[in-house]
Amino acid sequence: MDWARAKNIFIVLFFLLNIFLSIILIYTLDSDSISKDTIDDAxxxxxxxxxxxxxxxPHFNGSIGTLTYDDTSFNREIIVRNLTGSKQNGESILSTLDIKDESKELIFPDEYSFAFRDSNPEGLSAGLKTAEGVLSxxxxxxxGTGIPVTDYHLDIIEExxxxxxxxxxxxxxxxxxxxNYIVVELGDKGVTYIELRYRKIDSIINGKKVMPVYQVLIRHYDR
Known part of the structure; x- marks a missing residue:
């Protein structure tokens, strides 16, 4: 027997077996997703x-748990300083829900959100021409506020x-x-409005199986 040739054959078979097992693993890991054909049929x-x-x-077909929160709020003092330039101390900021400074106004509806408006922004820079630039x-x-802005992703653009x-x-x-969302409005002169809500998530617990959306729709309209 040509052992060199046999060795090469075994290597090829081993390689093909790994590919096959990888494909099986991918399909197994993706079992929580409804197929496109099923969605199209629905x-x-x-x-x-x-x-x-x-x-x-939605293609989701799995378990959804309950969100638990860490009630730590973001650093309001840094938000005020960065957005308005105000030098108010911590105590006065915590007791003030509406801060005005010339063309700028900053409102804190609750401890997890704020809304900022600027009627005279500094200018529209080149970096604000894309969603990535706006988020940056x-x-x-x-x-420095403790808000993980990089965890936010574009949902929609409206004009x-x-x-x-x-x-x-x-x-x-x-x-x-x-x-948890961020809303940014751009005008001809730059950023005119920023609204943000962030309540820190601690974990997801007690996962429960949920009915896929397509099944809910079909059951609802099966009359």
């Missing part, structure tokens, strides 16, 4: 019932009357956290 079934779905139907701008403004609005939402362990 969309067609709904259309036959006179229901037109114009948005994406917000990250720089909120540096109306020369104003462009970017909406970002937080992702935690591949889950969208819709209550």
């Amino acid at each position: 969309r067609q079934a709904l259309a036959e019932r006179g229901v037109a779905i114009t948005c994406e139907i 701008f917000v990250s720089n403004v909120l540096r 109306k009357e020369g104003q462009k609005t970017y909406i970002f939402k937080q992702k935690y362990k591949n889950f969208w956290i819709h209550e």
Whole structure:
């Protein structure tokens, strides 16, 4: 027997076996996702019932747990200083919910959110022409506040009357956290409005199996 040739054959077979096992592993890990064909069939079934779905139907098919929160709030003093330039001390800031400084106004609706408006921004820089640039701008403004801006991802861009609005939402362990968001409005002169909500997530507990969205839709319209 040609052992050199046999050795090469074994190497090739071993390589192919690894590829096969990798494919099986990928499909196993992706078992929490509904197939595209199933979603397409559900969309067609709904259309036959006179229901037109114009948005994406989630592919998720797994367990969803309950969010638990760490009630630590962000550093309000740094937010005030970075956004308005105000030098108020910590005690006066904690007791003030509405801060005005010339063209700027900063409101704290609660301990987890704020809204900032500037009627006379400094200017529209080149870095604000993309969603990544806008998020980077917000990250720089909120540096030192304890808010993980990089955990936020673009959700939607809206344009109306020369104003462009970017909406970002937080992702935690591949889950969208819709209550934690950043809204940035851009005008001709620059950033005119920033609204943010961030409540720190501690963990996700007690996962429970949920019915896939397409099944909920079909059951609801199966009349």
